[in-house]
Amino acid sequence: MFRRLLSSSTSLFPLRFPNPLSYPCPKNIFLPNISYAPLRLSSPMSQMSRPPSVPIPSVDKADRAELVRALETSLGSAFSSEPITPSPGPLIVVISGPSGVGKDAVIKRLREVRQNLHFVVTATSRARRPGEVDGEDYYFVSKEEFLRMVQNDELLEYALVYGEYKGIPRRQVREYMARGCDVVLRVDIQGARTLRRILGNSAVFVFVMAESEAAMVERLVERRTESREELLVRIATAREEVTHVRNFDYVVVNRDGELERAVRLVEAIIDAEKAKVRQRGAVI
Numbered sequence: 001m002f003r004r005l006l007s008s009s010t011s012l013f014p015l016r017f018p019n020p021l022s023y024p025c026p027k028n029i030f031l032p033n034i035s036y037a038p039l040r041l042s043s044p045m046s047q048m049s050r051p052p053s054v055p056i057p058s059v060d061k062a063d064r065a066e067l068v069r070a071l072e073t074s075l076g077s078a079f080s081s082e083p084i085t086p087s088p089g090p091l092i093v094v095i096s097g098p099s100g101v102g103k104d105a106v107i108k109r110l111r112e113v114r115q116n117l118h119f120v121v122t123a124t125s126r127a128r129r130p131g132e133v134d135g136e137d138y139y140f141v142s143k144e145e146f147l148r149m150v151q152n153d154e155l156l157e158y159a160l161v162y163g164e165y166k167g168i169p170r171r172q173v174r175e176y177m178a179r180g181c182d183v184v185l186r187v188d189i190q191g192a193r194t195l196r197r198i199l200g201n202s203a204v205f206v207f208v209m210a211e212s213e214a215a216m217v218e219r220l221v222e223r224r225t226e227s228r229e230e231l232l233v234r235i236a237t238a239r240e241e242v243t244h245v246r247n248f249d250y251v252v253v254n255r256d257g258e259l260e261r262a263v264r265l266v267e268a269i270i271d272a273e274k275a276k277v278r279q280r281g282a283v284i
């Protein structure tokens with residue numbers, strides 16, 4: 001029986017799921033050059049001697065190409081068109097925050113506006129909410145299937161949240177990063193803590209919060225997906241979870257009616273990370 005379970009689980013994406021690798025991460029794929037070739041610079045100035053036979057034409061009068069050629073000759077080598085710094089590598093963005101702050105709403109919009117980004121589809125044993133699509137929002141699996149994935153080490157991280165399992169398929173992260181895509185992981189606070197332990201500073205951790213406790217409760221109530229008992233637990237937990245913000249790299253306040261602003265801030269964070277001199281360089 002155990003052998004049969006093992007052999008039927010060699011694929012990360014069981015047959016009944018749409019394989020997320022079959023849909024592209026970017027709208028227009030841009031594969032960065034991640035071969036960090038050493039910079040090709042001309043020889044040091046000290047080693048160069050300007051050949052006296054190459055006069056540099058006057059800047060006002062000379063043809064542009066002629067002037068550039070003369071400068072190259074004078075400096076002893078052609079000007080390279082290679083990028084001066086290596087292209088940034090793929091980034092892992094961990095998005096977390098208390099229940100009801102709008103993590104899903106932010107990510108949904110981010111996926112619409114941002115290219116070269118793959119949202120890692122989490123496996124969960126919880127029931128599907130109205131409007132959610134299997135394989136797109138989550139992989140909805142039974143508890144038994146989930147535990148089989150755990151047993152086969154298919155999950156980068158997993159947790160039991162409000163009595164339901166949630167976990168991140170490891171292979172999906174690897175494969176999209178290998179394609180040069182940035183990947184977004186959506187986890188609860190507990191999951192973010194585990195991921196920080198696993199990934200350290202190699203991923204960027206973003207904490208989403210509402211502008212106030214009242215706004216957060218309002219959204220949860222408005223969503224009408226939780227029972228009274230569940231609401232009590234979620235709100236009590238959220239109060240404690242807000243204190244975990246200090247373990248994150250960035251905080252994004254998702255104000256009521258200002259989802260676009262929150263999404264723009266997440267985009268700005270990703271852009272800033274791409275411009276960092278020392279890249280995080282995550283390896284899964």
Ligand SMILES: Nc1ncnc2c1ncn2[C@@H]1O[C@H](COP(=O)(O)OP(=O)(O)OP(=O)(O)O)[C@@H](O)[C@H]1O
Pocket residue numbers: 097098099100101102103104105106219220222223254255256257258259
């Ligand atoms: N900026 C916003 N203004 C108004 N409503 C919002 C905003 N952001 C999200 N919402 C709404 O708030 C509700 C909760 O959002 P969402 O489901 O994205 O939260 P979540 O953080 O993913 O919650 P959970 O962790 O419980 O899944 C949803 O009905 C969503 O449409």
